[in-house]
Amino acid sequence: MLNFEFKNPTKIIFGKETIAKISSEIPKDAKVLMLYGGGSIKSNGIYEQVKNALVNFEVIEFGGIPANPEYAVLIKALEIIKSEKITYLLAVGGGSVIDGTKFLSSAALYEGENPWDIVSKFIRTEIGMPFGCVLTMPATGSEMNSGAVITRAETQEKYGMGGPGLFPQFSILDPQVIQSIPPHQIANGIMDAFSHVLEQYMTFPTQAFLQDRFCESIMQTLIQVAPTVIENPFNHEAASNYMWSCTMALNGLIQKGVPTDWAIHAIGHELTALFGIDHARTLAIIAPSHYRYNFEAKKKKLAQFAERVFGIQEGTTEEKANAGIIKMEEFIHSLNIKTRLSEYTPNFEGTAEKISDRFIKRNWLTLGEHKNLAPSDVEKIVKMSY
Amino acid sequence: MLNFEFKNPTKIIFGKETIAKISSEIPKDAKVLMLYGGGSIKSNGIYEQVKNALVNFEVIEFGGIPANPEYAVLIKALEIIKSEKITYLLAVGGGSVIDGTKFLSSAALYEGENPWDIVSKFIRTEIGMPFGCVLTMPATGSEMNSGAVITRAETQEKYGMGGPGLFPQFSILDPQVIQSIPPHQIANGIMDAFSHVLEQYMTFPTQAFLQDRFCESIMQTLIQVAPTVIENPFNHEAASNYMWSCTMALNGLIQKGVPTDWAIHAIGHELTALFGIDHARTLAIIAPSHYRYNFEAKKKKLAQFAERVFGIQEGTTEEKANAGIIKMEEFIHSLNIKTRLSEYTPNFEGTAEKISDRFIKRNWLTLGEHKNLAPSDVEKIVKMSY
Numbered sequence: 001m002l003n004f005e006f007k008n009p010t011k012i013i014f015g016k017e018t019i020a021k022i023s024s025e026i027p028k029d030a031k032v033l034m035l036y037g038g039g040s041i042k043s044n045g046i047y048e049q050v051k052n053a054l055v056n057f058e059v060i061e062f063g064g065i066p067a068n069p070e071y072a073v074l075i076k077a078l079e080i081i082k083s084e085k086i087t088y089l090l091a092v093g094g095g096s097v098i099d100g101t102k103f104l105s106s107a108a109l110y111e112g113e114n115p116w117d118i119v120s121k122f123i124r125t126e127i128g129m130p131f132g133c134v135l136t137m138p139a140t141g142s143e144m145n146s147g148a149v150i151t152r153a154e155t156q157e158k159y160g161m162g163g164p165g166l167f168p169q170f171s172i173l174d175p176q177v178i179q180s181i182p183p184h185q186i187a188n189g190i191m192d193a194f195s196h197v198l199e200q201y202m203t204f205p206t207q208a209f210l211q212d213r214f215c216e217s218i219m220q221t222l223i224q225v226a227p228t229v230i231e232n233p234f235n236h237e238a239a240s241n242y243m244w245s246c247t248m249a250l251n252g253l254i255q256k257g258v259p260t261d262w263a264i265h266a267i268g269h270e271l272t273a274l275f276g277i278d279h280a281r282t283l284a285i286i287a288p289s290h291y292r293y294n295f296e297a298k299k300k301k302l303a304q305f306a307e308r309v310f311g312i313q314e315g316t317t318e319e320k321a322n323a324g325i326i327k328m329e330e331f332i333h334s335l336n337i338k339t340r341l342s343e344y345t346p347n348f349e350g351t352a353e354k355i356s357d358r359f360i361k362r363n364w365l366t367l368g369e370h371k372n373l374a375p376s377d378v379e380k381i382v383k384m385s386y
Numbered sequence: 387m388l389n390f391e392f393k394n395p396t397k398i399i400f401g402k403e404t405i406a407k408i409s410s411e412i413p414k415d416a417k418v419l420m421l422y423g424g425g426s427i428k429s430n431g432i433y434e435q436v437k438n439a440l441v442n443f444e445v446i447e448f449g450g451i452p453a454n455p456e457y458a459v460l461i462k463a464l465e466i467i468k469s470e471k472i473t474y475l476l477a478v479g480g481g482s483v484i485d486g487t488k489f490l491s492s493a494a495l496y497e498g499e500n501p502w503d504i505v506s507k508f509i510r511t512e513i514g515m516p517f518g519c520v521l522t523m524p525a526t527g528s529e530m531n532s533g534a535v536i537t538r539a540e541t542q543e544k545y546g547m548g549g550p551g552l553f554p555q556f557s558i559l560d561p562q563v564i565q566s567i568p569p570h571q572i573a574n575g576i577m578d579a580f581s582h583v584l585e586q587y588m589t590f591p592t593q594a595f596l597q598d599r600f601c602e603s604i605m606q607t608l609i610q611v612a613p614t615v616i617e618n619p620f621n622h623e624a625a626s627n628y629m630w631s632c633t634m635a636l637n638g639l640i641q642k643g644v645p646t647d648w649a650i651h652a653i654g655h656e657l658t659a660l661f662g663i664d665h666a667r668t669l670a671i672i673a674p675s676h677y678r679y680n681f682e683a684k685k686k687k688l689a690q691f692a693e694r695v696f697g698i699q700e701g702t703t704e705e706k707a708n709a710g711i712i713k714m715e716e717f718i719h720s721l722n723i724k725t726r727l728s729e730y731t732p733n734f735e736g737t738a739e740k741i742s743d744r745f746i747k748r749n750w751l752t753l754g755e756h757k758n759l760a761p762s763d764v765e766k767i768v769k770m771s772y
Contacts, residue, residue: 001561001626003401008394014643015389175387207623210607210631217599224595237593240387244643245596257400257630 001208004256010144011170014244016236018174019046022053022090025132025170030088032059033081035101037093039063044180046136050092060084065093068151068158068272068279069100071116074107078115081108081129089131091168095140095192098133099148102166105129118161119150125163133171137181138243139189139280141196141250143171151273158269173247175239183230186242187335188280190226193246194219194331195283199262200255202291203369205300208258215254216308221245223309223331230335259369264290266367267378270355275345284337285344289384291325293377297370341385352382387594390642396530397556400630402622404560405432408439408476411518411556416474418445419467421487423479425449430566432522436478446470451479454537454544454658454665455486457502460493464501467494467515475517477554481526481578484519485534488552491515504547505536511549519557523567524629525575525666527582527636529557537659544655559633561625569616572628573721574666576612579632580605580717581669585648586641588677589755591686594644601640602694607631609695609717616721645755650676652753653764656741661731670723671730675770677711679763683756727771738768 013021026032032054041047051059062077080086081104089108091101105128107115117123125146135143142148147162178186201215222245228238248254267290268282277285291298299321306312306324315323332339341348356379359365367373373381399407412418418440427433437445448463466472467490475494477487491514493501503509511532521529528534533548564572587601608631614624634640653676654668663671677684685707692698692710701709718725727734742765745751753759759767 001401001623001630003404005397005399007397011391011393013391015387018389207627209610209623209627210603210634213603213606214600217596217603220599221596237387237595240643241593241595244387248596257626 001206001211001257002259006252006256007164008144008167008252010167010251012144012173012247013170014173015240016174016176018172019049019134020053021172022050022132022134023056026054026057026088026090028056030057031084031086032057032088032090033077033084033086033104034059034061034090034092035065035077035097035104036061036063036091037065037067037097040180041092041136044177046092046134046177050090050134054090060086065097065100067096068149069096069103071119071150071152072154074100074103074150075115077104078107087129089129090134091131092134092136094135094137095142098135098142098168099140099150101131101133102128102142102146102148103150103161105131105166106161106163116152119152119159120157122159122161125161125165128163128165130169133168135171135173135243136177137185137189138173138178138246139192141193141247143168143173144247144251149269156273158273173243175236175243178229178233178239178243181233184336186230186233187337188278189246190222190229190242191280191284191332191335191337193249194222195264195280195287196249197254198287199264200258200260202298202301202305203259203261204297205304206258211254211256211258212304214248216305218245218249218254219309226331226335261369263367263373263378266364267355267382270358271341271351274351274354275347277344281337281344284332284339285341285385286381287332288325288329288339289381291328293381293384294368294373295321341382348386351386352379355379355382387592387597387643388645392638392642393550394530394553394638396553396637398530398559398633399556400559401626402560402562404558405435405520406439407558408436408518408520409442412440412443412474412476414442416443417470417472418443418474418476419463419470419472419490420445420447420476420478421451421463421483421490422447422449422477423451423453423483426566427478427522430563432478432520432563436476436520440476446472451483451486453482454535455482455489457505457536457538458540460486460489460536461501463490464493473515475515476520477517478520478522480521480523481528484521484528484554485526485536487517487519488514488528488532488534489536489547491517491552492547492549502538505538505545506543508545508547511547511551514549514551516555519554521557521559521629522563523571523575524559524564524632525578527579527633529554529559530633530637535655542659544659559629561622561629564615564619564625564629567619570722572616572619573723574664575632576608576615576628577666577670577718577721577723579635580608581650581666581673582635583640584673585650586644586646588684588687588691589645589647590683591690592644597640597642597644598690600634602691604631604635604640605691605695612717612721647755649753649759649764652750653741653768656744657727657737660737660740661733663730667723667730670718670725671727671771672767673718674711674715674725675767677714679767679770680754680759681707727768734772737772738765741765741768
C-alpha cells in the first residue's frame with residue numbers, strides 16, 4: 001500500500017424527501033445563485049422542491065448550463081456572481097452543472113485576470129466560494145469530490161481542474177430523482193461510475209487488499225442493480241444502491257494507497273471534444289482496447305477482476321484476464337452501450353492521429369499507471385477502438 | 387436503504403514515516419497538551435518522533451492514561467488544560483488515549499459544573515477543543531470517528547459519548563508502529579475491528595447492497611492478513627491493510643443506510659467493567675452466544691456472511707447460518723482468543739444476573755437492531771457465554 005492523505009469534508013444527505021433539508025445547510029444571510037441545466041428540473045418536480053426549500057433566501061437563478069459545462073456559458077454566470085454580490089452557489093443538476101459550479105466557485109474568488117487560466121494552467125483551488133449540490137443524475141461522483149472537468153467549445157478543449165477548496169459543503173442525494181431520468185442516461189451513469197472504478201483498480205497488484213475489495217464491491221453492486229434500475233427507476237433499492245455506488249466510485253476513497261490509470265478518461269475526453277459523444281460512451285469505446293493493448297501490464301489485475309467480479313475460476317491468468325475483458329464488454333453491451341467508435345460516427349478515420357497530435361502539442365507524453373504510454377500508444381489504442 | 391447523513395472531516399495521513407507531518411497540521415501558535423498511555427511510546431521510538439516533530443511548539447506532556455480511559459485520571463489532565471491555557475490536544479496512543487482525549491476535548495469547553503455529566507447524561511458535543519492523533523494501536527477506529535468510551539472505576543461504569551465536535555482534525559497512521567505491538571494486542575485489534583463490522587452488518591437483509599459488500603470486504607481483509615500481521619508485524623502490506631481496515635470499520639461509512647445492533651458491545655463493556663477483561667475479548671465471549679440466541683432474526687444475514695466471507699455454498703439458510711457462526715468462532719480461536727467467560731475468570735457465576743440488573747437500573751430495556759432485547763434476554767445470552 002502506498003502512502004496517502006485522505007480528507008473529504010462534504011456532508012452527504014441521502015434518501016427520500018431530503019431536498020427540503022437545503023434550508024438548514026445554507027447560511028441564513030446567504031445570497032444564493034441557483035445553477036441548473038437545460039430545464040428538465042422544471043418538469044420533474046425538483047425545481048419546485050428546491051424553490052420551496054429556498055423560500056426564505058434571496059435567490060437568483062441561472063439555467064442553461066449544457067452537458068460538458070461550457071466556459072462561454074459559465075462566464076455569463078460569473079458576471080452575475082460579481083454584479084449581484086452572490087455569496088453562495090447551489091448546483092441543482094448532474095455532473096456538468098456541479099462541475100460548472102465548481103469552476104464558478106473557484107473563479108468567483110480568483111484574483112488573476114483570465115479565469116480560463118484556472119483550467120488551462122491547472123491552478124489548484126485552495127479556497128472557493130461555498131456551494132452545495134442537489135444531485136439529479138448519479139454518474140460522475142462530482143457531488144462528493146473536489147474535481148471538475150470544463151469544456152471550451154471554441155478550442156475543442158476539455159480539461160480537469162480541482163483543489164481542496166472545491167468540495168461541496170453538502171450534497172443532497174434523493175434517489176427519487178432517478179425516476180425521471182431517461183434509461184439511456186441511467187445507462188451512461190452506470191457506465192461512468194463503473195469506469196471510474198476501473199481506472200483506479202485495473203493497474204497492477206499492489207497488495208492494497210482492502211481498496212481492491214472496495215472497488216470490486218462497487219462494480220458488483222453496479223452490475224447487480226443495473227438491469228433493475230434501467231427497467232424500473234422507481235425501484236428504491238436499485239436506485240439508492242446505484243446512486244450511492246456512483247458517489248463512492250469517485251469520492252477519493254478507493255484511489256488512496258494505490259496507483260491509478262486515467263488514460264481511458266484522458267482519451268475519452270477527446271472523443272467528446274471532437275464528436276460530442278456522451279462522456280460515458282467514450283469510456284466504453286476506449287476501455288476494452290486499452291485493456292487489450294496493455295494486456296501484459298494489467299493481466300494479473302484483469303484476472304482478479306474476472307475471478308472476483310464475474311466468478312470466473314477456471315483457466316490460466318491469461319485466460320481469466322481475457323475472459324474478464326469479454327465479460328466487461330458484455331456488461332457494457334447489456335447497458336445498450338456500443339463499444340466501437342465507428343458505431344457512433346462515420347467520420348472516425350484519422351481520429352487516432354488527431355488525438356495523438358493533440359497529446360503531443362500539450363506535452364501529454366506519459367499516460368497510464370506506469371507513465372509509459374506515449375502518444376504513439378494512444379494512437380494505436382484509438383485505432384483498435386474504431 | 388434507509389435515509390442517512392454522512393460527514394467525516396478527519397484528515398488521514400497514512401503511511402511510512404508520516405509522524406513528522408504533525409508539525410504542518412497543528413497551528414503554529416498552539417499550546418499543545420500531548421497525551422499518551424503507559425509509556426510504551428518511549429521504548430519504541432514513537433515518543434521521540436513526535437517530540438522531534440513538535441520541536442517548534444510549546445508542549446506539555448500528560449502520560450499515564452490507562453486502557454479503558456479512567457475518568458479520575460482524565461480529570462487531572464483537564465486541570466492542566468485549564469491552568470496552562472492549552473489550545474490544542476495531541477493524542478499519541480490507541481483507542482483509550484484517543485477516547486480520553488475526546489473526553490478532554492469536550493470537557494475543556496464544557497460550561498456545566500460537573501464534567502461527568504457529559505458522559506452520564508449523554509450530552510452531545512457540538513464543539514470541542516481541536517485535537518489530532520498519532521495512532522499507535524489499530525483497533526477501535528477512534529482515530530476517524532467522533533465517539534469515545536469512558537470508564538469510571540469508582541462506580542464500575544463504562545459509557546459512550548460523542549458528537550460532531552469530536553472528530554480528530556487529523557490522524558497519522560504509520561503502519562510501522564505495529565512492529566512494537568505484542569501479538570496478543572494485535573489479535574485484540576483484529577477482533578475489535580471484526581466485531582465493529584459485525585455489529586453494523588449482522589442484522590437483517592436491508593438491500594443496502596453496497597454497504598453489505600463493504601462490510602464483507604473489511605472482514606475478508608482482516609481474515610486474510612491476520613495470520614501474517616500477528617506472526618510478522620514488520621510485514622508492511624499486512625500491517626497497512628490491518629491498520630486501514632480498523633479505521634474503515636468504524637468511521638461511520640458502513641453504518642450509513644442500515645440498521646445496527648451494538649448489543650455485543652453493550653454487554654461486553656460490562657464484562658470489562660466487572661472483570662477487567664480486554665475489550666476485544668469481551669466481544670469474542672458474547673458474539674457467538676448473541677448470534678445463537680438471536681438466530682431466527684439474524685439467520686439470513688448469517689447465511690450471507692457464511693457464503694460471501696467464508697465461501698460456504700452448500701446447505702439451507704439455517705445450515706449456512708450455523709456454519710457461519712462456527713467459522714466465526716474458528717477465526718476468533720485462530721487469533722488465540724478464547725470465547726467463554728469461564729476461560730477468563732473462575733468467578734463467572736452470577737454475572738448474567740448482575741449485568742441484567744445493571745441494564746434494568748439504567749433503563750436499558752431495548753437492545754439490538756429490533757430494539758426487542760430485554761434485560762432478561764441479555765441475562766440468557768451472558769449465561770450461554772459462560
